[in-house]
Amino acid sequence: MAAKEHSFDISAKIDMQAFKDAIVQAEREVATRYDFKGLTADIDYNEKAKTLTLVSASDNKLDALHDIVIGKLLKRGLTSNVLDKQGVEDSSGGNRKQLFKVVDYIEAKEAKKIAAEIKNLKLKVTAQIEGDHIRVKGKQLDDLQKVIREIRGMEWDAPLVFENMR
Numbered sequence: 001m002a003a004k005e006h007s008f009d010i011s012a013k014i015d016m017q018a019f020k021d022a023i024v025q026a027e028r029e030v031a032t033r034y035d036f037k038g039l040t041a042d043i044d045y046n047e048k049a050k051t052l053t054l055v056s057a058s059d060n061k062l063d064a065l066h067d068i069v070i071g072k073l074l075k076r077g078l079t080s081n082v083l084d085k086q087g088v089e090d091s092s093g094g095n096r097k098q099l100f101k102v103v104d105y106i107e108a109k110e111a112k113k114i115a116a117e118i119k120n121l122k123l124k125v126t127a128q129i130e131g132d133h134i135r136v137k138g139k140q141l142d143d144l145q146k147v148i149r150e151i152r153g154m155e156w157d158a159p160l161v162f163e164n165m166r
Contacts, residue, residue, distance in 0.1 A: 006141050008165040010114060010151065011133035012158040014082050014104045020045070022072035023052070029068055040095050041065060050102040052083060055091050062088065062098045081159040105132050106158040117154065118147055 023045045030041045042055040043065060054065045070080045083100040091097035106114070111129045118127040118136060125138035125147055138144050148162050 005137055005139055006144055006166055007135055007137040008144055009133045009135055009163050011161050012104055012106045013161050018076040018078055022076050025072045026069045052100040052102060054098045055095050057095055059096055062096050079159040103158055110157055121150055
């Protein structure tokens with residue numbers, strides 16, 4: 001009898017409910033904070049465009065808004081990698097605006113790097129890029145768990161999720 005092959009997927013899916021909850025919590029905190037009294041402090045999530053826009057009176061206040069949002073994301077088990085900074089620009093009323101792209105996918109270049117890193121581990125596993133995720137297969141569960149530990153320990157642009165362990 002042949003040994004059963006096991007597999008898991010690496011993707012960059014975001015728990016969108018947790019993400020939305022974090023944004024709502026951040027908005028609530030900003031509304032009650034003394035240092036934002038009388039100042040513009042907007043947090044706007046556009047679900048269709050997958051963008052998050054922060055608007056405030058100065059770059060310092062933008063940084064404070066950003067820190068609040070990141071704190072709320074981390075509390076819900078989301079990584080700060082879900083937000084990709086697009087730039088800061090002037091906004092109406094003398095305010096500053098910062099735009100972030102919400103990242104919920106692995107770019108092709110990064111997927112190739114991840115697959116190469118898995119190959120470099122010299123384990124008896126195969127990594128195959130399948131659309132928006134990478135399927136890792138192997139006969140030994142220990143090898144698959146080692147891959148997860150190693151890849152999780154590296155720096156990646158995408159917020160990686162390890163799922164569907166079979």
